[in-house]
Amino acid sequence: MIDDTDTIDVQHVTCGLVPLMQTHLEGSEPEVETVRFKVRQGIQTELWNSFGTGSRWRLTEVKEELFYDLYSFIRVEQSELDPLGLMDF
16 A cells, blocks of 8 residues: 555646646655656546656556556656667667
């Protein structure tokens, strides 16, 4: 079970969700390796597309819960030779 203290609840946000999530990710402490968000249901495709390659955070998992979806991000090291992460494909 996921501890709610480790999860950012943005279920109520409909406009500006991606910039808000990016602000939380980029503002997290350097020792934080995983960030989770509770997001309203039904927008999985949009969020998978919004968080593509080239970021310091990678969307790794989406879990469908009862009244929300739980999105998990992990911190990734950026390569100076491949800053967009194109070698992953």
